[in-house]
Amino acid sequence: MDSPVVVIGGSGRLGRLVVNRLLDLGERVHVVGRGTPQEALPDGVGYTAADVRESRSLDEPLAHCSALVYCVSPGTDDTGPDRPETTMYLGVRNALRSAVGAGRRPHVVLVSQIHATHYGHPLNAYGRVLDWRRAGEDEVRESGLSHTVVRPGWLLDDQRAGSRVRLVQGDRGTGQVSRQDAAEACIQAMYCPSAIGVTFELFNESGPAVTDWESSFAALEWDRIPVG
């Protein structure tokens, strides 16, 4: 890509895997997180301490990105700054605004979660996290930007749920997926044209690993035809 890929949450467990794969692919990478990363980031990766809840703090790191991966964890408080509304909705809005501020139109990959449309799910008791996930997704889908919304199942740090990746839509299923495969879905979403404008859930199951991501994305329904 012609300018850095920005990974907001790139110091987290999933985000680091995205960062490492991007480096393997020869991309320049810039990470955004709130404080000093607990574990050092790989050599050559740029870092800005910024908070998605503070809109202006994102302007500079997002000014020249070619693609944006948003994999921020939500807070779970009902009120106050750590409520999910701030990170899953307002933070997404802030990032989108900053990302187009310099006239660029980056591809946006939003990491959401399964059950984002299940308002009655017990998880929603935690600060209405699912409602705000869905609202953040809508901001991305309605942004007019080229985008992909990834809804992973429960994240694992290993492949115990299987090697095969299943992409489905409708938010009716449940399951688990490795962070490695969730990261790979984010990566492929930036390179496969058929991933533009789709929202999907992601699970592991037994079977051979997916190698043809383009075909897997192409089997999905579009959210809408992206404008730009």
Ligand SMILES: NC(=O)c1ccc[n+]([C@@H]2O[C@H](COP(=O)([O-])OP(=O)(O)OC[C@H]3O[C@@H](n4cnc5c(N)ncnc54)[C@H](OP(=O)(O)O)[C@@H]3O)[C@@H](O)[C@H]2O)c1
């Ligand atoms: N756990 C699951 O089973 C599951 C299932 C589906 C989806 N997900 C979602 O998948 C994504 C990645 O999960 P993970 O477990 O790998 O996350 P993680 O390790 O907790 O990493 C989250 C990242 O978000 C950053 N962050 C948090 N609040 C921020 C803020 N206000 N501004 C800027 N950066 C902020 C953190 O960096 P700092 O602390 O430095 O700010 C960290 O780098 C998250 O969105 C998660 O909710 C998780």
